[in-house]
Amino acid sequence: MGATLAEKLIARAAGRETVRPGEIVTCRVDLAMMHDSGGPRRVQPMLERLGARVWDASKVVVVTDHYVPAVDAESAAILRLTRKWVAAAGIERFHDMQGICHIVLSEQGYVRPGMFAVGGDSHSSTAGAFGCLMIGIGATEMAGVLVSGEIWVRVPPTILVRWSGRLQHGVVAKDMMLALCARLGINGANYRVVEYAGSAVEALSMTERMVLTNMAAELGAKTGLIAPDAVTVAALTEAGVDQPDALDWRGDTDATYERVLDLAAGELSPQVAAPHSPENVAPVAAHAGVAIDQAYIGACTGAKLSDLRMAAEVLRGRKVAPGVRFLVAPASTRVTHQAAEDGTLATLTGAGAIVLPTGCGACAGFGAGVLAEDETCIASTARNYKGRMGAASARVYLGSPYTVAASAVRGRIGDPRELLG
Amino acid sequence: MRASDGSGAPLTHTGRAWTFGDDIDTDLLAPGAYMKGPIEQLAPHCLEALDADFAHSVRPGDVLVAGDNLGIGSSREQAVHALKHLGIRVVLARSFGRIFYRNALNLGLPSLVCADLHAVRTGDELRVDMVSGVVENLSTARVHACEPIPPHLLEMVEDGGLLAHLEKRLRADKA
Ligand code: SF4
Numbered sequence: 001m002g003a004t005l006a007e008k009l010i011a012r013a014a015g016r017e018t019v020r021p022g023e024i025v026t027c028r029v030d031l032a033m034m035h036d037s038g039g040p041r042r043v044q045p046m047l048e049r050l051g052a053r054v055w056d057a058s059k060v061v062v063v064t065d066h067y068v069p070a071v072d073a074e075s076a077a078i079l080r081l082t083r084k085w086v087a088a089a090g091i092e093r094f095h096d097m098q099g100i101c102h103i104v105l106s107e108q109g110y111v112r113p114g115m116f117a118v119g120g121d122s123h124s125s126t127a128g129a130f131g132c133l134m135i136g137i138g139a140t141e142m143a144g145v146l147v148s149g150e151i152w153v154r155v156p157p158t159i160l161v162r163w164s165g166r167l168q169h170g171v172v173a174k175d176m177m178l179a180l181c182a183r184l185g186i187n188g189a190n191y192r193v194v195e196y197a198g199s200a201v202e203a204l205s206m207t208e209r210m211v212l213t214n215m216a217a218e219l220g221a222k223t224g225l226i227a228p229d230a231v232t233v234a235a236l237t238e239a240g241v242d243q244p245d246a247l248d249w250r251g252d253t254d255a256t257y258e259r260v261l262d263l264a265a266g267e268l269s270p271q272v273a274a275p276h277s278p279e280n281v282a283p284v285a286a287h288a289g290v291a292i293d294q295a296y297i298g299a300c301t302g303a304k305l306s307d308l309r310m311a312a313e314v315l316r317g318r319k320v321a322p323g324v325r326f327l328v329a330p331a332s333t334r335v336t337h338q339a340a341e342d343g344t345l346a347t348l349t350g351a352g353a354i355v356l357p358t359g360c361g362a363c364a365g366f367g368a369g370v371l372a373e374d375e376t377c378i379a380s381t382a383r384n385y386k387g388r389m390g391a392a393s394a395r396v397y398l399g400s401p402y403t404v405a406a407s408a409v410r411g412r413i414g415d416p417r418e419l420l421g
Numbered sequence: 422m423r424a425s426d427g428s429g430a431p432l433t434h435t436g437r438a439w440t441f442g443d444d445i446d447t448d449l450l451a452p453g454a455y456m457k458g459p460i461e462q463l464a465p466h467c468l469e470a471l472d473a474d475f476a477h478s479v480r481p482g483d484v485l486v487a488g489d490n491l492g493i494g495s496s497r498e499q500a501v502h503a504l505k506h507l508g509i510r511v512v513l514a515r516s517f518g519r520i521f522y523r524n525a526l527n528l529g530l531p532s533l534v535c536a537d538l539h540a541v542r543t544g545d546e547l548r549v550d551m552v553s554g555v556v557e558n559l560s561t562a563r564v565h566a567c568e569p570i571p572p573h574l575l576e577m578v579e580d581g582g583l584l585a586h587l588e589k590r591l592r593a594d595k596a
Binding site for chain 1: 493497519520524587
């Protein structure tokens with residue numbers, strides 16, 4: 001009987017020929033990623049208590065993104081502690097204020113096909129777009145990994161989501177994920193791996209594929225995965241990674257899936273999640289006309305170069321509606337630079353966008369751009385839980401960068417296809 | 422019944438129930454606005470968006486009872502830490518967000534999956550056996566069969582969480 005991609009990745013990390021869903025195995029960790037919020041400030045006292053050191057500093061990546069740039073003495077202290085710990089622990093792969101952790105991992109070529117990784121963040125599933133099985137864990141679990149280089153996992157069953165056909169212009173990976181959140185429910189893939197396949201997935205760029213694996217977290221999945229192909233190899237090469245066995249990492253044709261979901265990309269329209277849950281989803285038409293105070297392009301989910309370009313495509317030659325704040329927080333300094341070079345930023349700022357520093361920003365309510373009581377926002381982020389982006393009574397809608405930009409132009413939620421040529 | 426050495430978490434517990442509904446996410450348990458500070462500052466805001474009284478009325482030894490998807494969302498461990506800090510000793514839910522579940526056991530907050538807890542009301546006295554998964558409602562004399570804590574994690578829970586467990590193991594390695 002064949003194995004799924006997830007089973008192969010776990011078997012390799014566990015030093016086994018094969019593994020089966022439900023088995024509990026111990027895996028060697030190829031890479032452990034932490035950020036400033038859940039990382040050094042939390043694990044340092046634990047390692048001190050244990051009198052232990054990091055098992056292998058070359059396998060650890062630390063990124064500051066949640067509290068950057070510092071806005072008060074407390075966030076500045078968190079960042080200082082992070083920098084000091086990284087230096088003391090001898091960690092060379094430290095990326096200070098260079099982008100949101102999941103984006104930095106991909107830009108640096110740290111996550112590669114065949115790897116088993118853990119991250120101190122729930123959206124660690126993003127790395128699955130590269131055929132790397134990466135699991136989100138908490139700080140104490142991370143301390144355990146840092147001491148031992150190992151972690152136990154229960155081998156998850158896999159749900160295979162196959163998207164056939166071709167997306168219409170103006171409909172993107174974010175819409176695919178919002179539709180899937182509605183279909184499976186917010187914890188519908190709990191303890192499971194979601195693997196994406198099919199012609200519509202193969203047609204996506206790497207950064208769009210990362211939206212699918214990123215938002216596997218919203219399905220409650222252990223992680224999301226996409227088998228590497230020529231698009232993956234090209235992205236790895238661009239990041240300076242030469243990996244001859246990249247294409248070997250795929251599920252067997254006779255692998256057993258817990259469930260196979262066949263979905264048609266061609267029929268999909270832009271989707272919007274209404275407050276206060278990513279599963280509260282309907283086609284954009286259902287929410288068309290809802291007045292907004294703010295439109296936000298940001299987060300690991302929706303502020304990569306491809307996302308900024310989508311927004312620019314809508315905004316070219318147009319203006320943000322009076323009374324609407326249109327905020328753009330690029331996902332990395334590299335994205336900011338590339339968007340500056342190719343004119344994307346000029347299009348956005350010309351339309352009235354306000355460019356914010358790179359980082360998690362308002363996504364988790366930690367940084368600039370949070371909402372007041374009763375305000376309404378549409379965002380390209382992944383989560384719209386009550387109170388997450390600011391005041392508890394604020395309403396956050398989720399949509400693609402196209403939909404967010406179209407809503408900014410109109411001052412009301414609207415279908416981006418009406419503004420695209 | 423397995424004995425406890427007193428330093429960790431005993432594997433049975435009796436306490437007063439606090440009931441909540443479905444989809445309690447980590448932002449409700451540990452609101453982002455208080456994530457910068459120490460747990461003493463965060464814990465009073467735990468679940469305040471749902472029940473402003475909870476953090477002030479909860480007593481040491483109480484049991485949190487929730488519906489589906491408890492702790493979905495972020496990996497922030499403060500979601501568990503806040504409950505523990507307020508004195509919650511055991512968590513029962515129909516289902517958990519997977520990271521919250523692991524965080525809870527790692528922090529020594531026993532958490533059990535219980536399919537049927539509809540009949541439990543806030544204030545009921547519950548007796549929880551973590552090895553067998555049996556939950557007795559002493560106030561209503563009903564018995565609920567829950568899923569026990571996975572056997573490979575019992576020793577860690579008994580030790581009081583992953584850190585205490587690692588500490589013990591590191592000590593044993595040195596000896
Ligand atoms: S951008 Fe938002 S979702 Fe992504 S890592 Fe930061 S806080 Fe989490």
